[in-house]
Amino acid sequence: MDDLARRYELFGQVEAIGYRPLTEGITRDTTMLGRIAALPEAKQQPNLLFAAVRYLGGPTASYPAFAAFVAGRWPEVRATMLARSTQTNEAARCAVLLPALGLLDGPLALVEVGASAGLCLYPDRYGYRYTLPGGREHLVGPPEGAFTCAVDGPAPLPGRTPEVVWRAGVDLNPLDVRDPDTVAWLRALIWPWQPERLAHLERAIAVAEREPPPLVRGDLNDTVEELVAAAPQGATVVVYHTAVMPYLSQAERERFATTVRGLPCHWLANEGPARMPWARMPQPPPSGRAVMVLVLDGRPLAYAGPHGQSLSWFA
Template sequence: MTAEMYAEFAVREAREVSPVYERLASAVSRDEVLLGLLAGLPAAKRQPNLLFGVVRLLGGPVEHPAEFHDFAVAHWPEIEAEMRVRITQTNEAGRCAVLLPLLAALPQPLALLEVGASAGLCLYPDRYGYRYGDRAVGTGEPVLTCAATDLTLPAEPPRVVWRAGLDLNPLDVTDPADIGWLDALIWPEHEHRRARLRAAAAVVAAEPPLLVRGDLVDAPPALAAQAPAGAILVVFHTSVLHLVPEPRRAAFAAVVSGLPGHWIANEGAGVLAYDALPPPPTAGSLHVLALDGRPMAWTRSHGEELIWFS
């Protein structure tokens, strides 16, 4: 099972996105020593992004599989300890580029509640700038780029009057250790995402959101109740539910569907059940962007592409 997970990650997630991680994940999928060490962890803790991020956090090499193997074996007690207490919390502000068209089309102003918020970087879609091909929206920094197909773009970003995030382990952008973990989770070749992380963190630090520690099924109703009157509540999440067991996903969907306002989901294909989806336009890993349970578009996991359903 673990070997297959790493082999699939190499092909579906990393190919043409991160040659380093494609090569590394493929090697781990055939490495009986590392697979044996990973077998001592709970199944949810064996995922490639968590292992690779922890090794990078500890200063280990990821560019060459043989060096990675030697480091991981030599430092396995430290790696295992970190993997047991950490979760993948990639906080990619670029995902706001695929959320923006839906958010801007809703009645304004908005009260945003992000589930799986990490450090809250995706709670500021109104503060960033965007470029879709040759079309610009907004004037903020960082500027988030996204290839958009079959989409009428908004004239301006949404108006947000309240923002709150829910996470099992909220991160603080002013804490160097938390920023270090977010940096370690960015794939090796993606220097543009590292620069974007720092720029987005500066936006968040200037006006921190309300971040609450809690479970995605139990906590949303009480947090949603704090949204100001007169604002349209939008509960949203991106690349979160694949970490949640299926029964809890269903429970979460039932809870969020019962809240006032709207629900935006941006999750990997197959994570949430939809009646029908068009054929995927390309190979590789795609997410489904949905509004109130209705699928609207294919997206790439870091917000780099949005393909609207016709």
């Protein structure tokens, strides 16, 4: 119970500060902690609990209202947590992938592992507004609804979006944005104090509805080789992943790294630094916020905001 309370406390302090009233309440509420502790370990995540409550229409602004909802509807909250997982699909992470993709000769064939609904498979369809020190801006692609990303350091911002001739993704549980219930779940995963992320989701869903992403169901370690082999001749294949490594054991991460290094492809990772023990990096920016590191073919390039909102290039 102490470890669980600490996990919730950290989530509210470091990752999702807007949920702090809830995480502080939970750490002091032994009944609530007991309910969560009785779930399988993989289902004890703070984000899963909060998304389940939001999906069911419950309140998350104050702890007393949240706790009363959970107490009254626990069978439904529990069933939702058991049935679903934290598959947050953040299309705006394409804003941090784009400069790395721009370093590669095209045309590109994209293979995304851990793709969720595949919304990060369209870096060529979105627009990007990079804000630079001194108030300058660098626009790439269509400006309407562009993802905003604050950049510092010598990031090689591309002049245009990459040419993508083929794309495919794999997920243990691929999501289909044409299913309203799935979309309701994806919305519930977005933190309520971040309406701009909801706008990103709606925009990306519109793209994916027009051109449903080719997603296969499976484990990335079992499928990455065949996906790379399926890419068209003459295209530069890029295997990439964002916010996926926490779901793998250390052994699974190492197996994946070994496999990808042996394939005829580039490998682009956007993951938490602790999940990438094979990469050597400078100290992260002293923001105190959770950061990710962008690594191309084993070479760390930049720190990135967890939802694609910032890029600190250091390579």
